[in-house]
Amino acid sequence: MCSSCSDFQKKMVSFGCSVLLILIAIILGTLWPTMSSQMLHEKLVLKNGSVNYQNWIKTPIPMFLEIYMFNWTNPNELHRYPEVKPHFEEMGPYVFQEVHERVGLVWNNNDTITFNQRRTWRFDRDLSKGSLNDTVTNLNVISLNVAYFERNATTLEKMVINKVLDWDGSVFWYNKTIREILFEGFDDTLLDLLKTLNNTVKVPFDKFGWFVNRNLSDTYDGTFTIQTGADSLENVGVLTQWNGANHTGMYRGKCGEVRGTTGELWPVMHSNKTNVTIFASDVCRSLTLQYIDEVTIHNVEGAKYVGDDQIFDNGVKYPETACWCNSPPAKCPDVKPGVFNASACKYGSPTFVSYPHFYLADQSYRDAIDGMTPNKTKHEFYIAIEPHTGIPLDVRAQLQINMHLQPIKGIKMYENMPDIIVPMLWFTQRATLTEDLANQAKMALVLPKLGIYISIFLGTVGILMTGIFAFLTIRKWSEQVPYEELLR
Template sequence: MCSSCSDFQRKMVSFGCSAFLILLAIILGTLWPTLSSRMLRDKLVIKNGSVNYQNWIRTPIPMFLEIYMFNWTNPDELHRYPEVKPHFEEMGPYVFHEVHERVGLVWNNNNTVTFNQRRTWHFDQDLSKGFLNDTVTNLNVISLNVAYFMRDAGAVTKFGTDVILELDGSLLWHSKTIRELLFDGFDDTLLDVLKTLNQTVKIPFDKFGWFVDRNLSDTYDGTFTMKTGADSLENTGILTLWNGADHTGMYRGKCGEVKGTTGELWPVMHSNKTNVTIFASDVCRSLTLQYGEEVIIHDVEGAKYVGDEKVFDNGVKYPEAACWCNSRLDQCPDVKPGVFNASACKYGSPTFVSYPHFYLADQSYRDSIDGMSPNKTKHEFFIAIEPHTGIPLDVRAQLQINMLLQPVKGFKMYEKVPKIMVPMLWFTQRATLTQELANQAKMALVLPELGIYIAIFFGAVGVLLGGIFAFVTIRKWSEQVPYEELLR
């Protein structure tokens, strides 16, 4: 270095390098926390070009919808209940690749964005246990709904409707293929009767199927408005409106509030042990999950949040959950714990939601039928989140759809049936963080400390060079001074 320089000049260069590195370390160490926060914010705020935006606009994590159907093996024995209980056998899973896309984005001035959600499903035969042409026997949902909607009608109207059921040849149960029951749907002349009878709610489909008209639909899930996190990363992904309102209008008080996230984007959390809330448009309500335990996915640490028995209580065990009851106040609670009345979300149909196999539900639901085997490992609803970035690590969103079978006077096929909750199907939405996304998360997590480590490195090099410079200078100076003068 500087071979033509004088000894003094070389010393000044060495001293300058040392001082520069030490000064750089001090500046970097002082400013880095602010710089890293801005860099992290730019990655996590939902805006064009940010990492979180790219991961949100079209979910990069492989997602799967696994559907299990319940096959009723002895429907002919229903008249012998309770001597012979209805027996159900689980079929599946029937696995579909699932993709979520955000469309129709409108950026608002209050740090929110309004959008629709398009979901796409493709059947995966290799991952499935069964075929779409498999046949399943279970309740005839359409005739059940016709009788249910007419339960309080006059005798003459009931008689006329019952004649239509008889002429149509409807039975209490029927057998359909998986394909018909899920996405394809099937025609039924009774559906037109049902749409005529249910004047209070407009039924928007012409075929019946649990997922009919949903594949590739931009409107089925509704319109969402959520916070982008531009004002605070603690607000990222939080919903403010659904279908233009902050209240669903389907449940009383706080139970009807639109709150939480859609489940794929989470705000930055300072504490792992706070609860998290998902707004599930499938059931038109929020689900609050409780902190469970710490987990590690691809060396990324996160917190696991689980659905407990409080989620599907309606005031029996938890008084604060009483607003989930949709009956008259003097009739609440109207169902036993573990099952949620979702009829307000399902066009008035007697549809109830629970965890799979009535996991965490009142024992009476399982005792009234055969074939239920609740298991925490298989049926627990949970989501694992990396709290500092809000990245979901592992998701198992699992719900069961049930129909209420009950006696209805005036309808021959329903007059003498038992009152039981009949399981129709259960599904799980499954997604696990990939190694590539885990690496991105780890880079974001080390970002705040990276600059500090670099500052320490530069500072250490600067001090080391300064020490060497001081040692060499003192040594040369001591060699130039006579020994006798040093002793004076």
């Protein structure tokens, strides 16, 4: 490096390098926390070009929608209830690959972004247990809704409804293929009757199907406004408005507030929170999950949050959930625990939501029918999140759609029906972090410590070099001084 230099000059260069390494180590160790925070902020803040933005604009994690149908095996025996209970057999899963895209982005001046969500589903025959041409038998949702919406109609109107039901040949159950009952939908003259008879019901479709008009729709899920995290990473993805408002207007007080995240973008938490909240547009409400344990996915540690029995309570067990009851306060609670009245979200239809197979629900729901086998391992609703980056590691969002079958006076087909909750289908939206994305998460997690490790290494090398330089200098000096001089 310095072949023409004297020994003294070489020593001075070596000493200078060691001191420089120590100074770099001190400066790096002092400034790195701020530098790493800024680098992490650039990766996680929601802005065009950031890592979080790229992972959010079109979700890179493979997602799947698994749908299980309930086939009613003895509908003709319903008149013998409760001697013969309705029996249901689970069909499926019918698996669809799911892709989420954000469209119509509007960047607001208050560190928020407004957007719509486009969801795409494609049937995966290899992962499915069954074909879309399979036939399922269950409640005739259309005739049930016609009867329910007209339950308070005049005697004359009910006579007209009875005539139409007789003329149409409708029964309280039907056989339909999976493709019809899910995405394709099917025509029914009763839909036109429903629109004609009840002006208060705004049915936005001409065919019935649980997912009809949803595939590739930019508007079905509504319009979302979330925080970008520009002010703080603890606000990344936090929902501020849905359909232009911070309250759904469907439930009283706090229960109607638009809270949480959409489930795919989470704020930095630094530590495991006691709970997290997801806003599920499918049911027009928030779902608060409770922290239960730590999990590891591809060597990335995270916190697991699960849905407990409080989510679908309306004041029976937990007084703070009383606002989920849509009846007048004096009549609340009006539903036994474990089943949520989602009619306000479903155009007034008697639709109720629960966990699959009435998991964590009141025993009476399962006792009223046959075929329910709740299982924690299979039916638990949960999400696992890496808290320091907000990256979702594993998601199992599982809900069951049910219809309320009840006697309706004046509608002959439903006058003698039992009052029971009938399971229609349940679904799982699942996504698990890939190994490539796990490696990205590991890099983000090691970033705050990386500079510290480097500064420790450089400082250690500098100190060792200084020590060696001092040792050699002292030894050289001592060798040049006579022994007798050292004794004086």
